[in-house]
């Protein structure tokens with residue numbers, strides 16, 4: 049931790065060209081990453097920034113490429129190609145898929161434009177200097193975005209299906225294609241991930257993507273990307289860490305929420321503990337069971353001192369550590385019970401425990417800007433923790449761990465009436481999980497995973513999702 | 523404020539014989555009172571302590587006096603006389619009436635014994651050295667306590683009524699009498715406050731009192747007590763302050779709650795603001811109106827900086843003051859909205875505002891020990907404030923202001939649909955209000971208050987209760 053009393057950017061000084069670009073001066077906290085980006089990544093980002101500046105909204109090139117959309121097929125090459133990202137699912141899902149789309153853009157020399165609509169408006173700063181990544185409002189295809197669903201007629205999957213999965217038979221490339229890579233994509237949409245289908249996409253100036261997944265791990269399984277990815281990311285576990293810190297910079301409004309919370313509640317604590325409690329199904333996971341699981345987690349992993357129910361006041365001790373626990377959850381009960389426990393009882397070692405919860409929104413809202421603003425602030429606040437507990441399967445937690453460069457303890461929110469024996473084992477990598485990868489990487493005859501002799505040993509099964517894959521330093 | 527790193531008692535070092543008596547060593551905060559007790563008060567307390575030690579439970583004298591209860595009338599004098607306090611209403615009411623009863627005991631050479639039942643068990647320390655103020659469980663009259671109601675047959679009021687209000691006609695004094703001095707007492711019970719009726723009581727070894735009032739101000743109107751009271755309390759506004767700090771010392775369990783809350787949430791703040799929001803009638807006082815009233819109070823009295831809704835982050839400034847706001851209320855809404863306001867917006871001056879609420883019990887419980895423990899802890903936490911806002915008519919708030927030696931801002935919780943113009947004028951005295959005094963002090967013909975030429979100018983109308991009276995430094 050650094051406490052910087054004036055100036056500089058937030059978390060990505062190391063990745064940024066001009067740290068001041070992202071807005072006004074920001075007095076305050078900044079966690080310098082202990083994971084240094086490769087020089088190659090940095091130079092690649094500089095090159096990307098140049099490309100984006102040249103091709104970004106309202107440039108000559110942008111307008112020229114836009115014209116292609118009027119004709120059904122492309123003729124000749126374009127100097128700028130684009131990938132348009134469209135939102136799907138909650139903020140965590142959106143951030144991991146934007147980060148994946150950006151890496152895909154970098155790998156394929158495309159320019160990433162994002163449709164943030166109104167509900168994400170003003171929560172991030174522009175990431176690229178002297179240009180914008182926001183899709184202009186008058187983009188002609190926006191009324192098609194809602195039809196981005198499995199198997200829609202403009203999708204690459206559909207095109208492959210119509211051509212018996214042999215893209216080489218398609219002579220004329222369309223001016224745009226939809227890529228549908230969200231959790232419920234079908235087997236044709238998945239064909240995007242086959243190396244032999246990547247080449248054709250180079251001819252398409254506009255790709256319109258909808259995804260809620262962190263599909264980066266699969267890019268590492270596509271042979272034609274492997275060499276470049278190897279040069280960009282010698283450290284396999286820091287891919288998302290670098291991407292998310294580079295791309296997602298809190299807007300001044302979000303920054304206000306983050307710093308006010310930090311200064312009012314966390315700044316003076318010796319240790320900051322973040323605890324994300326994401327309950328996907330409140331019926332299946334009764335409050336009391338989840339509470340027991342959390343207490344089991346704290347105890348088993350020694351994340352916080354136990355309380356002594358037989359003592360009224362802690363024994364006097366010289367150096368009491370003060371610990372600030374920030375709980376992020378849609379619901380208030382977990383916060384209430386932990387806060388009350390540390391109020392009603394002393395800790396065994398005299399540590400002073402403060403418990404905080406920024407908000408409890410009760411339900412996940414869609415299309416609500418303030419709701420997303422709070423979610424982004426809370427993700428960022430969690431990322432400022434020294435010790436982080438996330439919830440299994442939660443992309444909200446993935447973003448916090450990635451931003452913070454933290455290997456989290458992964459809380460298993462039990463579905464059922466009993467807490468489990470391993471309530472929150474430590475994660476081995478700070479990368480997010482790609483929950484719904486295709487299974488081409490499995491051994492074709494048995495559908496089993498490749499054994500240890502795999503050519504790509506750093507792509508392995510996620511800790512928290514048995515069908516998912518994720519990057520590890522092997 | 524003093525931060526004392528080891529030893530000594532809590533708030534009443536200045537009044538205590540042996541500061542260590544009240545329990546184990548207490549590392550921590552202690553607010554030394556800026557109101558010094560008179561030497562006469564201190565010596566009187568020492569004398570009282572001797573009396574209590576000599577007459578307390580399980581002494582020879584106690585047993586001897588107990589025997590008198592077997593005969594319906596007293597014969598001869600006793601060396602120890604008692605006043606037995608019994609509980610009525612919430613904790614604030616109980617504390618102010620115990621304090622009043624204690625002062626009455628001191629003035630009349632009685633020994634105060636209190637019936638704390640189970641619901642107040644273990645929340646206070648014993649106040650008097652080497653003895654106990656707790657009424658022994660086997661006290662013979664406990665089964666009569668529930669019948670302590672207006673006009674009961676053992677009451678002094680009833681006795682006066684039966685004797686046409688002329689006590690001199692009663693030849694034989696009973697061995698005990700009930701004094702009913704709670705809010706709904708009748709005109710006969712009120713006769714207790716007439717000077718001519720006090721003498722008779724001296725013959726009664728056992729007085730059993732039920733009261734929820736701070737009846738001290740009326741003692742100042744009784745001529746036979748006036749001289750002594752004048753010597754004991756040269757500072758008229760510090761009567762309750764001295765009494766409550768002397769008598770009510772948090773038990774170790776309560777002390778644990780107070781110190782843990784203080785250390786976790788308040789210790790590092792530059793300024794501590796206590797805000798008590800007591801809503802007696804939730805139907806009559808809609809949440810939104812009360813919230814508006816609170817905001818009006820903060821603004822008009824400049825208790826906290828306003829927020830700037832047009833700014834996203836505060837302008838950088840060198841010396842930001844950090845302020846910790848502790849809200850005590852049965853309900854969570856007031857806390858939630860103020861906390862959210864200071865999270866979502868910066869303050870106009872850059873001050874950092876943390877907002878806390880120890881508990882929100884929702885309903886007032888009776889007979890619940892933990893509930894009373896929390897109430898006592900919260901009263902004590904409020905008393906540790908630098909700036910205190912109490913709610914009008916609330917005895918809970920009176921105790922906090924008295925303990926803290928603070929002149930509160932008195933929040934008027936509006937009954938109706940609009941906030942009021944003077945949401946929280948500053949109180950002029952830190953004394954509690956006696957809500958339901960008799961009206962003998964009024965001008966008999968007109969029932970008006972005596973004008974400024976009153977012989978007792980320091981007893982005047984309360985700020986928050988037009989029929990109530992309270993002590994002021996005139």
Ligand SMILES: Nc1nc2c(ncn2[C@@H]2O[C@H](COP(=O)(O)OP(=O)(O)O)[C@@H](O)[C@H]2O)c(=O)[nH]1
Pocket residue numbers: 137138139140141142325326376377378407409411412413419420422423426441442443444445
């Ligand atoms: N403010 C806040 N919002 C939350 C929290 N948990 C869930 N949400 C909301 O629900 C959405 C969950 O979707 P997402 O971020 O994709 O995470 P996931 O569903 O856990 O993978 C968030 O974006 C928020 O809108 C929380 O702890 N705090």
Ligand SMILES: Nc1nc2c(ncn2[C@@H]2O[C@H](COP(=O)(O)OP(=O)(O)O)[C@@H](O)[C@H]2O)c(=O)[nH]1
Pocket residue numbers: 611612613614615616799800850851852881883885886887893894896897900915916917918919
């Ligand atoms: N813990 C807690 N309890 C409260 C609060 N407000 C009211 N109560 C409960 O309600 C009772 C109110 O009675 P009392 O203390 O006599 O105060 P009053 O009714 O406001 O004069 C308290 O003793 C508590 O039991 C609060 O802010 N915190």
